[in-house]
Amino acid sequence: MILRAMATDDACRANDQPDGPVGPRRYRGRERYTALVMTEIPSPAIGSALPFLFTYRDTLFGPGFVVHVEARNGRALCVREDDQWWMYGVNPGGMAAPGADPHAAHAAFRKAFNHVLVDISSEVDGFDAFKAAVEAFFNETNEGYVAEWAAAAEAIRQGRIDTTGFATAPASSPRSIEVTIKAVDAVGAADNTADLELLYAEAA
Amino acid sequence: MPRVVRLKDIWAMLDACAPGHQRRATDHSWRVTFNGRTYATLPLGPHGRRENPEIETGHVRAMVRHLQIWGCAERHLTLA
Numbered sequence: 297m298i299l300r301a302m303a304t305d306d307a308c309r310a311n312d313q314p315d316g317p318v319g320p321r322r323y324r325g326r327e328r329y330t331a332l333v334m335t336e337i338p339s340p341a342i343g344s345a346l347p348f349l350f351t352y353r354d355t356l357f358g359p360g361f362v363v364h365v366e367a368r369n370g371r372a373l374c375v376r377e378d379d380q381w382w383m384y385g386v387n388p389g390g391m392a393a394p395g396a397d398p399h400a401a402h403a404a405f406r407k408a409f410n411h412v413l414v415d416i417s418s419e420v421d422g423f424d425a426f427k428a429a430v431e432a433f434f435n436e437t438n439e440g441y442v443a444e445w446a447a448a449a450e451a452i453r454q455g456r457i458d459t460t461g462f463a464t465a466p467a468s469s470p471r472s473i474e475v476t477i478k479a480v481d482a483v484g485a486a487d488n489t490a491d492l493e494l495l496y497a498e499a500a
Numbered sequence: 501m502p503r504v505v506r507l508k509d510i511w512a513m514l515d516a517c518a519p520g521h522q523r524r525a526t527d528h529s530w531r532v533t534f535n536g537r538t539y540a541t542l543p544l545g546p547h548g549r550r551e552n553p554e555i556e557t558g559h560v561r562a563m564v565r566h567l568q569i570w571g572c573a574e575r576h577l578t579l580a
Binding site for chain 1: 526528562
């Protein structure tokens with residue numbers, strides 16, 4: 297698993313918070329999300345939103361074929377709401393997943409994404425139908441979250457969300473989905489591992 | 501505790517707000533399609549499909565935003 301958005305305890309120390317993350321403290325004018333995201337259950341304000349770009353790679357079995365799916369620069373908005381964190385898909389727009397913290401929400405989101413692909417593979421009668429259905433799923437936009445995602449990416453650009461320790465990518469990074477037949481002799485042990493990349497989106 | 505909505509209440513809301521919608525259970529989730537848009541991850545319920553499970557409201561919020569029926573849906577369910 298490749299997880300580039302990795303925070304460490306060093307991020308806490310770098311922010312002069314010896315007691316670790318306990319809430320939406322501000323440091324040098326920035327909200328401290330970096331360590332919160334990956335180390336402890338966070339408690340920033342309700343409504344806090346984190347914009348993500350994700351890249352997932354899956355190998356699946358369909359009826360008579362092995363297929364490789366690479367979804368690049370999908371968009372998701374992670375929001376702390378009244379009960380827990382929710383990862384809302386923007387592209388693909390037709391999915392969401394919750395978790396106790398952003399990391400858990402993303403893990404659930406990743407799993408749900410794979411499950412959708414598996415469900416599609418069980419419903420189609422061939423590769424062409426699978427490819428069309430997956431492309432349609434990925435490219436559907438949840439218009440209800442587009443503006444919030446863009447606003448959160450702008451907050452990254454303005455430095456209102458601390459991205460120390462996190463990789464960022466331009467919010468305009470091109471989105472694509474590639475669905476290809478995979479030769480059986482090209483399948484290897486690496487295909488057993490969920491391959492993913494998660495980046496903060498930053499407005500231009 | 502996560503806020504929840506009963507599945508039967510979600511179906512009633514969809515019947516009112518998304519007439520003609522289609523829904524079907526897959527191995528992992530309910531798939532709800534309306535006006536060419538599909539919400540693919542509405543839970544079946546804890547431990548698989550159940551008659552009238554509790555569904556976390558975040559899924560409902562995401563679904564009604566995606567299906568573009570928010571205004572109608574919030575007259576039927578508490579979503580905010």
